[in-house]
Amino acid sequence: xxxxxxxxxxxxxxxxxxxxxxxxxxxxxxxxxxxxxxxxxxxxxxxxxxxxxxxxxxxxxxxxxxxxxxxxxxxxxxxxxxxxxxxxxxxxxxxxxxxxxxxxxxxxxxxxxxxxxxxxxxxxxxxxxxxxxxxxxxxxxxxxxxxxxxxxxxxxxxxxxxxxxxxxxxxxxxxxxxxxx
Numbered sequence: 001x002x003x004x005x006x007x008x009x010x011x012x013x014x015x016x017x018x019x020x021x022x023x024x025x026x027x028x029x030x031x032x033x034x035x036x037x038x039x040x041x042x043x044x045x046x047x048x049x050x051x052x053x054x055x056x057x058x059x060x061x062x063x064x065x066x067x068x069x070x071x072x073x074x075x076x077x078x079x080x081x082x083x084x085x086x087x088x089x090x091x092x093x094x095x096x097x098x099x100x101x102x103x104x105x106x107x108x109x110x111x112x113x114x115x116x117x118x119x120x121x122x123x124x125x126x127x128x129x130x131x132x133x134x135x136x137x138x139x140x141x142x143x144x145x146x147x148x149x150x151x152x153x154x155x156x157x158x159x160x161x162x163x164x165x166x167x168x169x170x171x172x173x174x175x176x177x178x179x180x181x
Contacts, residue, residue, distance in 0.1 A: 002130035007048040012087060012127065016045060016077055020140045022053075024120070025074040026066035026093070031172030034062035040143055044109045049124045051075065051089060052106060057115035057151055057159055057167070061178060064118060065170035067093045068177055073122055080140075084132035091125040099181050115151025115159055117167070118178065 005012075016022075022043055027033040042054040053075075055063070067073060073093035079085045096102045096119040106119050151159060160179075167178050 002128050005127040005129070007124055008045060008051075008089075008127055009048070012129075013045045015079070015085060015087060016043065016051075018081075019043075019077045019079070020143075021078075023076045023078070024053075024063055025076070026063050026072060028066050028069050028170070028172050028174055031170075031174075032062075034066065036063060040113065040148075041111060042113070046109075046121075050121065051124065052109065052119055052121045054107075054110040054113065054116060055118045055120050056113060056147060057117045057162060058147075059166065060171060061117075061163075061167040061176040062170050063093075063120060064095045064176040064178060065172075065174035067095050067120070069174055073120075075122060078135055079132055080135065080138040082137065084135060086130045086132040086135070088128045088130075089122060089124050090128070091122045093120055093122045095120060095177070097178060097181070113151075114148050115154075117163070 021037055021039050023035055023037055025033065025035045038053060042056070044052050046052055071092040071094065073091060075089040077087040096106055098118065103119070154162060163178050168176055170176060
């Protein structure tokens with residue numbers, strides 16, 4: 001049976017740091033629900049009610065578009081090891097772009113990675129744990145380096161051009177505001 005909490009506790013934060021993958025879900029008022037897997041060392045617990053992740057350049061930018069429209073976001077961590085657990089963070093998300101005043105301070109929380117696009121902040125409204133008994137066990141082998149190699153080859157100007165061509169509008173036609181301001 002799942003349990004609801006108003007915020008993260010130390011045990012939950014430890015669990016989060018042990019995970020190699022997390023999933024981000026957002027949805028526009030009208031249109032497609034988006035679920036994105038995320039990895040690498042890109043997630044941080046800022047405090048018991050606030051988390052952030054470094055968003056890397058990808059094929060789309062659905063999360064940003066949805067957050068600009070309505071802010072609703074869920075982040076899920078799922079144990080694939082011997083200790084089963086699913087942890088969901090529900091709340092309101094927002095985007096911090098590189099041109100935003102907060103970028104300098106927040107980006108220091110992360111190791112710089114090629115293709116850094118924006119930082120996603122989630123203000124937690126509730127936390128849910130559930131058993132995870134039906135989730136299979138998997139073993140982590142290694143991080144993929146494909147995305148980082150791609151971004152390194154593109155270099156900064158090539159990444160900005162990619163954003164201009166591919167990351168400005170969601171698949172449902174919503175603006176991402178990536179290059180605004």
